[in-house]
Amino acid sequence: MKVAVTSQGxxxxxxxxxxxxxxxxxxxxxxxxxxxxxxxxxxxxNAPSGAGIQAAQNIVNAGAEAIITGNVGPxxxxxxxxxxxxxxxxxxxxxxxAVQEFKNGKLEETGGANRxxxxx
Amino acid sequence: xxxxIASGKGGTGKTTLAVNLAYALAGRGERVRLLDCDVxxxxxxxxxxxxxxxxxxxxxxxxxxxxxxxxxxxxxxxxCNYNAIAVVKGKVLLFNELCHSCGVCSYVCxxxxxxxxxxxxxxxxAAPGHEPFFFAQGSLNIGEALAPSVVxxxxxxxxxxxxxxxxxxxxxxxxxxxxxxxxxxALLVTEPTPFGLNDLKLAVGLTLKIGIPTxxxxxxxxxxxxxxAEYADEVGLPVTGRIPFRRxxxxxxxxxxxxxxxxPEFAENLLDIFDHLKLNxxxxxxxxxxxxxxxxxxxxxxxxxxxxxxxxxxSGKGGTGKTTVTASFAQLARNKILADNDVDAADMHLLLKxxxxxTHDFFGGVKATVDPSKCTACxxxxxxxxxxxxxxxxxxxxxxxxxxxxxxLACEGCGLCPLVCPVDAIESRPNMTGRWHVSSTACGPMxxxxxxIAEENSGRLVARVRSRAAELAxxxxxxxxxxxxxxxxxxxxxxxxxxxxxxLVVTEPTVSGVHDMERVMRLADHFxxxxxxxxxxxxxxxxxxxxxxxxxxxxxxxxxxxxxxDSSVNxxxxxxxxxxxxGGPAANAIREAWSALRKExxxxx
Numbered sequence: 001m002k003v004a005v006t007s008q009g010x011x012x013x014x015x016x017x018x019x020x021x022x023x024x025x026x027x028x029x030x031x032x033x034x035x036x037x038x039x040x041x042x043x044x045x046n047a048p049s050g051a052g053i054q055a056a057q058n059i060v061n062a063g064a065e066a067i068i069t070g071n072v073g074p075x076x077x078x079x080x081x082x083x084x085x086x087x088x089x090x091x092x093x094x095x096x097x098a099v100q101e102f103k104n105g106k107l108e109e110t111g112g113a114n115r116x117x118x119x120x
Numbered sequence: 121x122x123x124x125i126a127s128g129k130g131g132t133g134k135t136t137l138a139v140n141l142a143y144a145l146a147g148r149g150e151r152v153r154l155l156d157c158d159v160x161x162x163x164x165x166x167x168x169x170x171x172x173x174x175x176x177x178x179x180x181x182x183x184x185x186x187x188x189x190x191x192x193x194x195x196x197x198x199x200c201n202y203n204a205i206a207v208v209k210g211k212v213l214l215f216n217e218l219c220h221s222c223g224v225c226s227y228v229c230x231x232x233x234x235x236x237x238x239x240x241x242x243x244x245x246a247a248p249g250h251e252p253f254f255f256a257q258g259s260l261n262i263g264e265a266l267a268p269s270v271v272x273x274x275x276x277x278x279x280x281x282x283x284x285x286x287x288x289x290x291x292x293x294x295x296x297x298x299x300x301x302x303x304x305x306a307l308l309v310t311e312p313t314p315f316g317l318n319d320l321k322l323a324v325g326l327t328l329k330i331g332i333p334t335x336x337x338x339x340x341x342x343x344x345x346x347x348x349a350e351y352a353d354e355v356g357l358p359v360t361g362r363i364p365f366r367r368x369x370x371x372x373x374x375x376x377x378x379x380x381x382x383x384p385e386f387a388e389n390l391l392d393i394f395d396h397l398k399l400n401x402x403x404x405x406x407x408x409x410x411x412x413x414x415x416x417x418x419x420x421x422x423x424x425x426x427x428x429x430x431x432x433x434x435s436g437k438g439g440t441g442k443t444t445v446t447a448s449f450a451q452l453a454r455n456k457i458l459a460d461n462d463v464d465a466a467d468m469h470l471l472l473k474x475x476x477x478x479t480h481d482f483f484g485g486v487k488a489t490v491d492p493s494k495c496t497a498c499x500x501x502x503x504x505x506x507x508x509x510x511x512x513x514x515x516x517x518x519x520x521x522x523x524x525x526x527x528x529l530a531c532e533g534c535g536l537c538p539l540v541c542p543v544d545a546i547e548s549r550p551n552m553t554g555r556w557h558v559s560s561t562a563c564g565p566m567x568x569x570x571x572x573i574a575e576e577n578s579g580r581l582v583a584r585v586r587s588r589a590a591e592l593a594x595x596x597x598x599x600x601x602x603x604x605x606x607x608x609x610x611x612x613x614x615x616x617x618x619x620x621x622x623x624l625v626v627t628e629p630t631v632s633g634v635h636d637m638e639r640v641m642r643l644a645d646h647f648x649x650x651x652x653x654x655x656x657x658x659x660x661x662x663x664x665x666x667x668x669x670x671x672x673x674x675x676x677x678x679x680x681x682x683x684x685x686d687s688s689v690n691x692x693x694x695x696x697x698x699x700x701x702x703g704g705p706a707a708n709a710i711r712e713a714w715s716a717l718r719k720e721x722x723x724x725x
Contacts, residue, residue, distance in 0.1 A: 022583070049265075050203025050218045057197065057206045075215050083208040 003102060004028045004064035005095045010038045012096040018070025021051030028062050029099050036095075037062075052076030059085060068098050074113035089114060122284045123397075124303035124332070128319025129465045130161075130290035130607045131439010132309045133339035133363065135632065136373060137390075138287035139167045144380045144387040145394065146252035151282040156257035157299040158289040159242060159270040160610055161437070161639075166376055166631050170247035170255045178258070178273045179238035180221040180266055181506070185212045189233035196225035196234055201485065201535045201548075217264060222534030223506050242270040246277060254282070265611075268298035275299070290438055290607065291464045292326045292573045297529060305399050306332045307360060312345035313693040314470045315443065320348065322465055324355060325573050329529070333399050335360030344694060356403040361393030365690065367660075374630035374661040421564055423455040425599035429721050430590075432461070432620040434605035434613060435627060436636025441656035442626045444689060446604040447471040448700040448710045449717070450563040456600035458561070459589035460568035461616040463554065463581045468604050471698055474559030474566050482556055482569065482581055485533040486548035488526045490514060494545035495523035501537040501546060510537060529574055554581055558588065565592055579611035586616070599723055609639045617644055622721065623651045625677075629664035637668065641675045652720060654681035654713050680720065681713025 006023035008015045017023035026039040039062055044051045052072070056079035059067055066086045080087055088107040090098040101107050125138040135158075142154040156164040183196075183205075192210035204218035205225060216239060226234040241264040246256035258274035260267050267289075275298075278284045288299035300306050306327045310320040320336065327334040336352050338345045341362040352359045363386075372382050380387035433449075435442040447468060450458050460468040490501070492515045502510040502524055509530035514523030526537070526546075538546040553576070556569035567589045571578050589601050605616040605623075617623055623644045627637040637653070644651045653672045658665050665682075672679050684705050692702035699706045 050215065053206050053213075053215060053218070054203040057208070060206075060208050075218075079206040079208055079213055082206075082211055082213060 001031050001066065002028055002062075002064045003031055003066040003068060003099065004039075004059050004062060005067070005090075005098055006069040007095050012036060012099075013094050016068065016070060016090050016093060016095055016098050018092065020069045020072045020076050021053070021055045023055065023069065026055075026059065026062070027095050028064055029095070031099065031103055050075070053079055056080050056083075066102070068102055068107065072110070072113055077113040121305075121399075122278055122286060122303040124286040124288055124300045124306045125309065126288040126296060126300055126306055126323055126327070127290055127309045128292065128321070128323035129315075129438045131437055132311050132316060132319070134290065134309045135163050135167070135287060136379065137307065137309050137337060137339070137363070138285055139164055140378065140380045140386065141390050141394065142253050142285050143378050144390040145283055147380065147387060148391065152253035153277060153279065153282045153284045154253055154255050154287070155274050155277055155284060156255075156287045157271045157274050157295070158287055159258040159260040159267050159274070159295065160289055161608060161636065162257040162259055163437075163632050163635070164255070164287055165257055166635060167378060168250070168255050170250045172245040172247050173249060174246040176244045176273070177240040178242045178244060178270045179240050180269050181223070181236035182216055182219050182221055182239040183214055183225050183234040184237045185214060186233045186235070187211075189231045191231055191233075193230065195228045195230065199224045199228040199535065199539070201533060220532050220534060221266065221506060222532060222536055223504070224534050224536045224539070227504070227536060227539060241266055244270070244273045267295035271295050271298040275302075292322045293464060293578070294574050294576065296326060297330065297574045300327060300332055301330055303332050305397055306334050307337050308334060309337045309339050310348060311340050311693075312338050312342070312348050313690075314347065314696040315467045315693060317347055317351055318467050318470055319465050320351070322573065324357065328403055329573060334403075335397060337361045337363065337393065339363045340365040340690065347694075358398060360397060361389065363389065367685065370657070370660055370685075374628075374633075374664055376631040420560065420596055421455070421598070423597040423599060425455060425597050428457075428590075428593040428599055428601055429622070429723065430601040430603065430620045431622045431624055431717070431721065432603040432605045432616050433624045433626060434616065434640055435607060435625065436609065436640040437632055438607035440626050440628045440633055441683065441689070442607075443467055443471070443604055444693070444699050445624075445626050445654060445656070445683075445710060445713070446602060447698045448707070449714055450602055451698060451700050452711065452714045453600055453602060455598045456564055456602050457589045457593045457596070457598050458564060458566040459585050459601055459603045460566065461582045461585055461603045461612070462606040463556075463569040463571045463578050463585065463612065464606060466568050466570055468566065469559075469568055470696060472561040472563055472566060474557075474561045474568065476557045476559045478558035480556050481552050482554040482571075482584065483550045484553040484576060484580065485551055486535065487528055487531045487533050487551040488535070488537050488546050488548050490524050490526055491545045491547065492523045492525075493517050494543050496520070496543055496545075497523050498542065499524065500540050500542065504536055504540045506534070506536070507532050556581065556585055556588070558592070564598075565596070567592070578606070579615035582606070582612045582615035600721070609636075609643050613640070613643065614647070617649055618647045620649055623649050624717065625651055625653045626656055627653060627668060628657045629655060629661040629668060631664065634664055634667050634671065638671055641671065641677065645675060651675060651677040652717070653677055653679045654683065655679060656683045657685040658682035659684050680716040681709060683709040683713070
């Protein structure tokens, strides 16, 4: 399956970016083949508002079935859950470690936003 | 007539002036209306204590989705410049808090599946029977962005045969523009300190940009206000009045008292100011100046900390001594990065005199511009614009003697007009709204920024300042980031508080200080951030100080410092120095508070 991970860099050894909407990059990783594709979130990093919503829309469009990130707000969660994308929370580890933990069933699925929304 | 009371920043005495001027004028038999347009933080009611008998909701048009007509094409989501729409699995998700009511989505929808309907974003309360004057205020619901719409509704209570006093919100953002617009005169309240002057310049920039006759009121003036008088002279504006510095005034204010009822000389002074108002004085607005990098970085410090703690100092209302405390801590702390998060009215630089070595432009959203050579003056853009931002006063071209022009101050950058224009004469361009800098100061590296007048997106600029400070802290192995937070509880404060390690609330024992402190503590709780409190002017009002301690206890917080009322702080500020450099009881209290904070943060010695 395809899982998206918020990342501070473009490769699998980068740290997971704890932010969702204003993450630097998304790595969309195929858990079977291990192949990853970089989605630059630069444009969203500079979005005046609604970065979480737009980021969620991009994840939907990229065809990911799950997302691993540090925090997710209520608006982004609403978009992701409407699209049936599962949200998993990870601590500060590398993207490849996070994907490994995900494959081993170590990451817990969140049933809602773990952060209050804000309007910046 | 309409008089707007404004100030570049809170805590200068704006509310005091507005409320007391209303009482003084009503006291001599004038017909007065006091309209509190500080819709994010309406405070006048704490002093006026009105019995509201009228309540109206304020609504703006927001899109409503018809599922049966929608084909899920996604055009609405692509067109929305505020990211307020997502389209997933054939469903349109609308996020009303982000919606600016611009009408783009319903315009681009090919199926008419989005129609505009009114939605409530705030309310206006009025007390027409209040004695001795009519009082009304607006309140914006928390989380809503369209403060100017609520301000507009409050201003509907303006009547031509009364003296209408408008209390604007502090700062120079768009709600202030809306509040001040159309006034016969603006009175800008300031203090005779380098901070006061800095913020006054911003406020003057705004009123002159809109072309309002402007007067300056110096509060806490002690005859030592040459600083303000010289500036006023330089720009050609009058110092309309002076309010002296008296401890008795501060005490009466702290308990919610009306000064003109206790001090007849205060009333006489305000009436004198009013009677000598000049309604014809404006001056040329100065260019909006942004700093540029001037030199190479001086020796940057290196530490040995593996990780850093981040402390954000906030206050809710302005003028509680937040910057005094932050700047003093900046002098006491070692191995730290400073970050001025008050991007609307940054003033740490006044005390720390930074040498800028890194400068970045900051862009926020877009603004529309009409190309006058292509415009056929058909007027479709002006008819479509939901913000009345397009005027028929552009230059002539071969097709006609007038064209349309976008008024940048009113443009919300929604992107509707370029879509509507039949001849492609309108373009949306990225809008440079500010600059941010990295500087070296005697107290270490500092990240600071400046947002242009009446620009939005200050929250994102705050986020940018903080992320650069974090990079520097890691790179230079510093143990602390000290953030000087913005006033209020709005979007820039949220950007300043979220994810920090500790919020330090600097408050004062006054009714409004306590009121606003409670709001910021709720905000910090909301984001799961620990708080500690410092009470400034702690001996001003024992009862309010006790309330602060109770409220702190209720929020699982604690008071780590009591700074006494000390006139040498004012002297220090006037001289552009920190309280610490000046010495005295306040300086000692600040030192003690700093040791307490170090312990709480678990920083070594």
